[in-house]
Amino acid sequence: MSTIHVPVTRNGFGRTSRPDAWWVVPLLTFLGLGAFVVYVTWAAFQGVHYRFGPYLSPLYSPEIFGDPRTAWFGGKPDWFPSFLPFTPALLVLWAPGGFRFSCYYYRGAYYKAFWADPPSCAVGEPRKSYCGEASFPLILQNIHRYFLVVALIFLPILWHDVWEGFWFDTGFGVRAGSLILLVNTILLTGYSLGCHTLRHQIGGILDQLSRRPIRKQGYRMASCFNRSHMLWAWTSLFSVAFSDLYVRLCSMGIWTDWRIF
Amino acid sequence: MSTQVTFRIWRGEKGAGQLRDYTTEISSGMVVLDAVHRIQATQANDLACRWNCKAGKCGSCSAEVNGKPRLMCMTRMSDLPADKPITIEPLRAFPHLRDLVTDVSWNYDVKKKIRKYQPRKPDNPDGTWSMEQDDIDRVQEFRKCIECYLCQDVCHVLREHGLHPDFIGPRFLVYSAALEMHPADTADRLPDLKNDLGIGYCNITKCCTKVCPESIAITDNAIIPLKERVVDRYYDPIKRIFRAITGSGGD
Structure with a gap:
């Protein structure tokens, strides 16, 4: 590309002139994402206590196969391989999991926190070789747009769960669990609608957006959510885990679902 | 009010060199480039440093201040800890020429x-x-x-x-x-x-x-x-x- 040779002085892993605690953010990211992955994996393999009253844990939604009384298509299907573990969550979690794993924000965050590539800005790295997202395996991150489509299909299902969460045996009511599921779905919606890929597909792809007024409004909306994408990403991550924990502990009789009215 | 602050500035040519300490007086409203100019005027007349507008619009005074790439003219001294030496180094991604100057x-x-x-x-x-x-x-x-x-x-x-x-x-x-x-x-x-x-x-x-x-x-x-x-x-x-x-x- 350029004929000018630029010699590079490698720093060595963790070497930097920065006197600040640069390691705090990647460490918190590592702990936050690590704790989420561990909890969700554990919860997904439980297969019990994912419903309490009208509430359905977002990790188990939609319940395609599972409890014959509540699942869309009944119990565990006969065709499901017997050697594989079965829970309703394992059938659906690949979609939101893949959406988050290939998300532009999370990519940048976990490349730093889990792979030290780089550990933080202007801090030395442990490896000499680097391929970025230009070749296998990270080139597969480009699949993000397909996960986006599935994630957008999940959103109305989650909103339906929220609606269901306000209807009890005694009729309409508001309890703590109803609000927790509501807040969780608001955060998931904000996270999904701020996706960089959605923003691109709605209008970013066009150079003359003004000729498409509806897409222009969509682009503005996506840009508005996108400006706080990191915030939506983290808050929705924790709200998903907390919603599952809430439903689980209520179902186990450890927590009481407080009635508001 | 003025205080004495120590600067650790990279001195040398073509990649070879070392950080050298300079202590100078800092008064309110100063930016890092002001301090470098004061050191240049009083202690190190041969200190090479590129600058031009002093208004954050020419992009000449780029350097690494306390390890972070910054414009020296837009980095306020009041935003840096005065009780520890402040490190100023040239940009690391480009060939080094002299002191704080690189070939971009x-x-x-x-x-x-x-x-x-x-x-x-x-x-x-x-x-x-x-x-x-x-x-x-x-x-x-x-x-x-x-x-x-x-x-x-x-x-x-x-x-x-x-x-x-x-x-x-x-x-x-x-x-x-x-x-x-x-x-x-x-x-x-x-x-x-x-x-x-x-x-x-x-x-x-x-x-x-x-x-x-x-x-x-x-x-x-x-x-x-x-x-x-x-x-x-x-x-x-x-x-x-x-x-x-x-x-x-x-x-």
Whole structure:
């Protein structure tokens, strides 16, 4: 590309002139994402206590196969391989999991926190070789747009769960669990609608957006959510885990679902 | 009120050298460049330092202050801890010349490789173009760039891995985005971005955005949209099929 040779002085892993605690953010990211992955994996393999009253844990939604009384298509299907573990969550979690794993924000965050590539800005790295997202395996991150489509299909299902969460045996009511599921779905919606890929597909792809007024409004909306994408990403991550924990502990009789009215 | 502050400044030529301590008086309202000038005037007349406007608009006084790429003229002394030595080093991603001065001419060379603006035929009989303000607003952000090359310096692809032959860096991805998204431009830069300009090397860690003195959302508004356009063209099988059937751009 350029004929000018630029010699590079490698720093060595963790070497930097920065006197600040640069390691705090990647460490918190590592702990936050690590704790989420561990909890969700554990919860997904439980297969019990994912419903309490009208509430359905977002990790188990939609319940395609599972409890014959509540699942869309009944119990565990006969065709499901017997050697594989079965829970309703394992059938659906690949979609939101893949959406988050290939998300532009999370990519940048976990490349730093889990792979030290780089550990933080202007801090030395442990490896000499680097391929970025230009070749296998990270080139597969480009699949993000397909996960986006599935994630957008999940959103109305989650909103339906929220609606269901306000209807009890005694009729309409508001309890703590109803609000927790509501807040969780608001955060998931904000996270999904701020996706960089959605923003691109709605209008970013066009150079003359003004000729498409509806897409222009969509682009503005996506840009508005996108400006706080990191915030939506983290808050929705924790709200998903907390919603599952809430439903689980209520179902186990450890927590009481407080009635508001 | 004035205080004594110690500066640890890189002194040397062509990569060889060491950090040397200088203690000088700092008064309220000073920026790092003021302190460097004071040291230059009183203790180190031969200290090489590039500067020009002292207003954060020429991009000349880029350096690494306490390990972070910054404009010295826009770094207030009051924002730095005065009780510890303040380190000032040259940009690390470019060849070192002397003291705080580096050779950034690699960037000029790279810029020449990017396809130039190629407008469509004029819209009006008088040879002018009509454009909506909304369409121009998006690329206007990129034109705030002052070419200080702080983003190039902090980018680990250049700084740590030295992929200068294969990757143009955030500054020129912003430049490419300004041209590629321009409502009147017709040139196609996507093959270059994928194959020669190395957009795939960016792993979106946003360090470039964090150091930009003009607060350009480099990653969110320039690099990721370009990456998405490259995905549209080369890595999305459904769009490829759609294009093959309809002969359109698939949007």
